[in-house]
Amino acid sequence: MTISVGHNQYTNALPLFFYIDYDKMRELNISFVTRLPAELNRGLADGKLDISLISSFSYALNAEKYELLPGLSVSAQKAVGSIYLFSKVPINDLNNKNIALTNRSATSVALLKVLLKEFYNYDVNYDVMDPNVDEMLNNHDACLIIGDEAILTFREKKLKLYSYDLGRMWSIFTGLPMTFAIFAVRKEIYLQKQVEIRLIWDELIKSKELSREKKFRPMIHKIKEKYGGDYSFWLDYFNSCLNYELNEEQMAGLQYYYELAYKHSLIERVPNLSPLSMLEK
Incomplete structure (x- = not known):
């Protein structure tokens, strides 16, 4: 059984994917599918994807189907820049x-x-x-x-x-950060493939940390080839605008976002935010 992982094609998510060992993943029957955010949302909800970076709002609509992966997000402390x-x-x-x-x-x-x-x-x-x-x-x-x-x-x-x-x-x-995207896995897939999900999570965490350790430099050179722009612009974008953690501060901002979305009838219930703690052990 191949496990399909949703890969967000926008540059704001690239640090989570840039250093993944895709050859190793293929050997383990794990494939990455590159799509726009709205397509990833639909793919995970419909079961065409097993695990994916999805819009935080989409998680709220389908939380009963998903488990939330810890330590991964696309967030902004203040300005998001995109x-x-x-x-x-x-x-x-x-x-x-x-x-x-x-x-x-x-x-x-x-x-x-x-x-x-x-x-x-x-x-x-x-x-x-x-x-x-x-x-x-x-x-x-x-x-x-x-x-x-x-x-x-x-x-x-x-x-x-x-x-x-x-x-x-x-x-x-x-006064809170805004979390725009989070990683979720379908519950039935997690129950069947916990070892593989752990390996995928490890690769995503590794990519996030390597991106930061290398100060996003190799990645920015690739981005400049496609989108142009000054190196200083992209460095500021990744260093100053974006954050890829999912800690208590991001969770607090996300919780308040869900509460306001519920207040204004955009979602039917406020979802439970409980990342899979066993992945971090």
């Missing part, structure tokens, strides 16, 4: 306006709705679209873009657009 609301008008003028949402996110879409309802008390009309800023803003006042598309759009610094980093907004209002 999740932006781009707007034709200042955010204080967005009440009763129209906002286009990327179809590649779950956590960020719910986070924007929480921020605008809980902290601004706005009523907003939302539409989900492909992430193209020009097309999204044809008939909308603002748009939400995530990942590499958001980085490139922000770098272009389009004239007459206001930009708001959702990680920074969350930090300002709550």
Whole structure:
């Protein structure tokens, strides 16, 4: 039986995957499937993937099916640097306006709705679209873009657009970090394949730690070949914006996010956050 692992294709998740020994994984019948975040969410929920990095919001929708892996996330202490609301008008003028949402996110879409309802008390009309800023803003006042598309759009610094980093907004209002993605494994797979899941977890932890030890340098050189940009920009992005832990601070921010999502009827229940402690032994 092959174990399929969801691999997020965005650069913000790359430190978790960059140093994995893929040859070793193939020998153990463990395959990695590279997809967009929304596709990974669907794949794990539908059983087409066995273990995956998924949107934190998707975990809340399917928590009864999953076990949560410890020590791994894509989080931001303050600014995240790759999740932006781009707007034709200042955010204080967005009440009763129209906002286009990327179809590649779950956590960020719910986070924007929480921020605008809980902290601004706005009523907003939302539409989900492909992430193209020009097309999204044809008939909308603002748009939400995530990942590499958001980085490139922000770098272009389009004239007459206001930009708001959702990680920074969350930090300002709550004083907590925001956890955008976490690793989950389907419960039946974990029960059947605990040894293999431990090996996968070890590889992910190793990749996270090696990325940090090497100060992201080899990885950044690869990223620059594809997306350009200054080395200093990418170094600051990985060092200052992103965090890959899942400690008490990240858990507290995630718990509050779920509570607000529940308060505003985005999820039916607040999920239990209990990472698999036995993996850390």
